[in-house]
Amino acid sequence: AQKITQTQPGMFVQEKEAVTLDCTYDxxxxxxxxxxxxxxxxGEMIFLIYQGSYDQQNATEGRYSLNFQxxxxxxxxxxxxxxxxxxxxxxxAMREGRGNFNKFYFGSGTxxxxxx
Amino acid sequence: xxxxxxSPRHEVTEMGQEVTLRCxxxxxxxxxxxxxxxxxxxxxxxxxxxxxxxxxxxxxxxDRFSAKMPNASFSTLKIQPSEPRDSAVYFCASSQTxxxxxxxxxxxxxxxx
Numbered sequence: 252a253q254k255i256t257q258t259q260p261g262m263f264v265q266e267k268e269a270v271t272l273d274c275t276y277d278x279x280x281x282x283x284x285x286x287x288x289x290x291x292x293x294g295e296m297i298f299l300i301y302q303g304s305y306d307q308q309n310a311t312e313g314r315y316s317l318n319f320q321x322x323x324x325x326x327x328x329x330x331x332x333x334x335x336x337x338x339x340x341x342x343x344a345m346r347e348g349r350g351n352f353n354k355f356y357f358g359s360g361t362x363x364x365x366x367x
Numbered sequence: 368x369x370x371x372x373x374s375p376r377h378e379v380t381e382m383g384q385e386v387t388l389r390c391x392x393x394x395x396x397x398x399x400x401x402x403x404x405x406x407x408x409x410x411x412x413x414x415x416x417x418x419x420x421x422x423x424x425x426x427x428x429x430d431r432f433s434a435k436m437p438n439a440s441f442s443t444l445k446i447q448p449s450e451p452r453d454s455a456v457y458f459c460a461s462s463q464t465x466x467x468x469x470x471x472x473x474x475x476x477x478x479x480x
Contacts (some may be wrong), residue, residue: 296471357410
């Protein structure tokens with residue numbers, strides 16, 4: 252089974268609107284972390300937001316928020332007030348394990364296009 | 368801070384040649400990760416080190432790949448001999464134990480002809 256599933260290969264959103272990028276994960280480890288990264292066309296990987304499995308509140312970082320639904324094993328990224336500069340690939344990722352020994356998995360990504 | 372530094376940024380080589388990719392993690396970070404990104408397979412973790420010790424190398428594709436971290440500020444990923452299917456972008460990332468965020472370098476774009 253896929254550890255991280257991103258079912259939207261591509262998304263379009265109108266500038267200034269909000270958009271949700273889907274991510275579901277699969278793990279039986281009680282301790283895990285969920286991440287979102289942005290990869291613009293220039294190629295670098297930019298960390299956006301992190302959610303720990305024990306965190307009670309949904310993570311927020313500026314215009315980014317992570318809609319964490321533990322029972323559904325979903326960790327959707329919500330971008331509010333989209334900007335043209337948000338056009339990029341977005342990757343959901345998971346760390347499972349504890350201490351020094353961890354496993355890391357990335358999803359296949361969602362390409363977001365923000366329309367003016 | 369300078370961020371994670373990778374060299375070279377681009378490498379073009381011929382099949383059969385040895386390729387060495389280099390990475391300098393962020394100062395003070397004690398975990399280092401090597402990833403490979405291709406269109407077909409996406410982003411894959413190849414190996415990661417903690418305190419210079421390889422912790423998980425299960426993602427290393429085959430014996431042609433090797434990675435070392437002789438000290439806290441330097442790591443190499445070597446491919447010998449290289450093959451066209453090794454063409455990809457190779458990222459190095461680092462993090463600090465206790466913090467979840469991995470900071471990625473700019474990547475090395477490798478083309479094996």
